Amino acid sequence: xxxxxxxxxxxxxxxxxxxxxxxxxxxxxxxxxxxxxxxxxxxxxxxxxxxxxxxxxxxxxxxxxxxxxxxxxxxxxxxxxxxxxxxxxxxxxxxxxxxxxxxxxxxxxxxxxxxxxxxxxxxxxxxxxxxxxxxxxxxxxxxxxxxxxxxxxxxxxxxxxxxxxxxxxxxxxxxxxxxxxxxxxxxxxxxxxxxxxxxxxxxxxxxxxxxxxxxxxxxxxxxxxxxxxxxxxxxxxxxxxxxxxxxxxxxxxxxxxxxxxxxxxxxxxxxxxxxxxxxxxxxxxxxxxxxxxxxxxxxxxxxxxxxxxxxxxxxxxxxxxxxxxxxxxxxxxxxxxxxxxxxxxxxxxxxxxxxxxxxxxxxxxxxxxxxxxxxxxxxxxxxxxxxxxxxxxxxxxxxxxxxxxxxxxxxxxxxxxxxxxxxxxxxxxxxxxxxxxxxxxx
Amino acid sequence: xxxxxxxxxxxxxxxxxxxxxxxxxxxxxxxxxxxxxxxxxxxxxxxxxxxxxxxxxxxxxxxxxxxxxxxxxxxxxxxxxxxxxxxxxxxxxxxxxxxxxxxxxxxxxxxxxxxxxxxxxxxxxxxxxxxxxxxxxxxxxxxxxxxxxxxxxxxxxxxxxxxxxxxxxxxxxxxxxxxxxxxxxxxxxxxxxxxx
Numbered sequence: 001x002x003x004x005x006x007x008x009x010x011x012x013x014x015x016x017x018x019x020x021x022x023x024x025x026x027x028x029x030x031x032x033x034x035x036x037x038x039x040x041x042x043x044x045x046x047x048x049x050x051x052x053x054x055x056x057x058x059x060x061x062x063x064x065x066x067x068x069x070x071x072x073x074x075x076x077x078x079x080x081x082x083x084x085x086x087x088x089x090x091x092x093x094x095x096x097x098x099x100x101x102x103x104x105x106x107x108x109x110x111x112x113x114x115x116x117x118x119x120x121x122x123x124x125x126x127x128x129x130x131x132x133x134x135x136x137x138x139x140x141x142x143x144x145x146x147x148x149x150x151x152x153x154x155x156x157x158x159x160x161x162x163x164x165x166x167x168x169x170x171x172x173x174x175x176x177x178x179x180x181x182x183x184x185x186x187x188x189x190x191x192x193x194x195x196x197x198x199x200x201x202x203x204x205x206x207x208x209x210x211x212x213x214x215x216x217x218x219x220x221x222x223x224x225x226x227x228x229x230x231x232x233x234x235x236x237x238x239x240x241x242x243x244x245x246x247x248x249x250x251x252x253x254x255x256x257x258x259x260x261x262x263x264x265x266x267x268x269x270x271x272x273x274x275x276x277x278x279x280x281x282x283x284x285x286x287x288x289x290x291x292x293x294x295x296x297x298x299x300x301x302x303x304x305x306x307x308x309x310x311x312x313x314x315x316x317x318x319x320x321x322x323x324x325x326x327x328x329x330x331x332x333x334x335x336x337x338x339x340x341x342x343x344x345x346x347x348x349x350x351x352x353x354x355x356x357x358x359x360x361x362x363x364x365x366x367x368x369x370x371x372x373x374x375x376x377x378x379x380x381x382x383x384x385x386x387x388x389x390x391x392x393x394x395x396x397x398x399x400x401x402x403x404x405x406x407x408x409x410x411x412x413x414x415x416x417x418x419x420x421x422x423x424x425x426x427x428x429x430x431x432x433x434x435x436x437x438x439x440x441x442x
Numbered sequence: 443x444x445x446x447x448x449x450x451x452x453x454x455x456x457x458x459x460x461x462x463x464x465x466x467x468x469x470x471x472x473x474x475x476x477x478x479x480x481x482x483x484x485x486x487x488x489x490x491x492x493x494x495x496x497x498x499x500x501x502x503x504x505x506x507x508x509x510x511x512x513x514x515x516x517x518x519x520x521x522x523x524x525x526x527x528x529x530x531x532x533x534x535x536x537x538x539x540x541x542x543x544x545x546x547x548x549x550x551x552x553x554x555x556x557x558x559x560x561x562x563x564x565x566x567x568x569x570x571x572x573x574x575x576x577x578x579x580x581x582x583x584x585x586x587x588x589x590x591x592x593x594x595x596x597x598x599x600x601x602x603x604x605x606x607x608x609x610x611x612x613x614x615x616x617x618x619x620x621x622x623x624x625x626x627x628x629x630x631x632x633x634x635x636x637x638x
Binding site: 182184188253269320344359384387403406 | 535570575585589604607612613614615
């Protein structure tokens with residue numbers, strides 16, 4: 001072998017490696033979730049395989065729920081099973097990629113259920129990149145048969161994460177207020193449901209007015225407002241044990257509770273002589289500290305995800321606007337400057353944005369703005385009455401209440417994604433308001 | 443109007459009526475035009491009277507028999523009866539008291555002075571055109587404005603509690619100016635000897 005020959009060989013092999021890498025990168029199935037209204041990615045989700053008659057229905061249902069989860073995100077299109085050419089009989093063999101390419105599937109989810117006992121299932125799935133011709137993920141989960149929906153949501157989360165690079169939000173819950181009755185005699189009850197509207201149930205009996213529930217970011221705990229003593233007071237409810245506690249039992253009106261990101265303290269507003277100010281309470285020592293002293297309305301405080309800052313709503317400038325301050329109450333700075341009235345700020349779990357409600361010229365909008373500069377305001381929705389944004393755990397989707405006008409007006413929960421696209425109503429058993437998203441379940 | 447004018451006007455009217463009946467247009471009345479112009483100033487323009495609208499009386503609209511006596515002294519009905527109103531109203535996003543509101547609250551305070559064992563719960567309300575938490579804070583402001591005024595009339599602050607319902611207790615379910623104006627209020631509820 002001559003020197004030139006080996007040199008050519010080296011150059012050639014480097015070229016081949018580079019070419020291979022770039023070709024590989026090109027084929028890589030990745031979904032950019034920062035762009036709105038992009039074409040949803042076609043994904044094939046055949047019924048999971050099942051060898052036991054008792055799991056046949058679950059095998060179908062899991063595939064359906066995964067498809068519904070992914071489609072609701074607006075990023076995926078679940079292909080019609082009638083179009084499928086290949087019927088896999090064993091998920092441990094590679095699929096026939098050509099068959100799936102023919103029906104324009106970009107990804108394939110193939111799974112099976114192994115029934116280990118009457119009380120235990122193993123669910124396995126593989127995620128395939130059809131154009132890249134390779135497996136992207138392969139996971140095994142175990143659970144009881146009645147918990148199959150959570151398995152489906154966990155699979156959806158794994159697929160979402162693998163294809164978008166961001167954590168999913170399907171295995172999560174929403175606490176909200178269930179509403180019934182006419183506007184002048186409305187009954188409101190504390191309720192909870194899965195993120196997709198399934199498994200809805202009331203959390204409390206009783207006819208007392210309850211409002212604005214919020215999830216702890218670290219525990220299966222919620223805080224909410226109740227008038228059961230006749231005036232609004234802040235309560236804490238452990239939704240696993242059912243343990244319920246009145247917080248502080250302050251003589252004054254308390255409103256707008258929300259947890260700190262570490263779950264160790266609660267921030268809220270207390271009204272003394274008609275003047276509402278922001279307070280923070282250490283949940284362990286129960287000591288309370290006042291953070292604002294302005295004579296204006298200071299309400300709806302919300303922590304930044306690092307716990308260092310607080311955004312809140314104040315009309316100290318003459319109309320309700322958004323302000324940030326340090327967690328100790330110092331360095332108050334106005335951050336909303338557009339026309340209209342800004343309320344209900346909620347800091348994104350990613351930290352970069354603050355969602356809010358804006359009312360302007362008789363309409364209400366959900367919008368976001370840059371948390372640092374207050375600039376780059378974007379309105380995502382608009383109607384007679386939209387209010388109260390809450391973030392998905394990954395900060396990509398916002399839920400809010402939308403109430404229709406008039407005597408027969410009623411409230412529903414809607415969702416929109418951060419790009420302003422994919423606006424849809426969330427299925428609830430009846431009228432609903434004040435949604436708050438849980439963290440992803442452990 | 444003199445007789446001559448009437449006469450000539452009558453002639454014109456008759457002539458016009460004949461011409462309307464004739465199968466062919468008859469130019470005859472036009473020859474009299476000059477004479478009418480000579481003697482008659484223009485009659486004032488006619489203005490129809492205001493339209494008469496019906497008033498329907500129905501048996502079921504008869505008023506119920508008036509209660510022979512005022513509500514029993516010291517009851518919450520008596521409170522409303524004496525003060526004229528148990529609710530006072532506010533402007534949009536406002537909590538200041540109008541002169542009319544002050545008169546109502548003075549009468550409420552007078553009653554509280556008289557019935558010194560009663561206590562008062564003032565509930566602040568807001569219309570639906572605000573978000574939930576801001577409206578709770580606004581309702582609290584309104585309730586406190588009422589409390590502060592009544593306290594200034596000499597009622598012990600310890601006898602008055604304030605609550606806020608924000609926009610949760612509308613008295614009119616409509617989405618219009620009239621309904622919103624009613625829903626921006628502070629309601630005074632007296633508790634007397636364990637009853638409200």
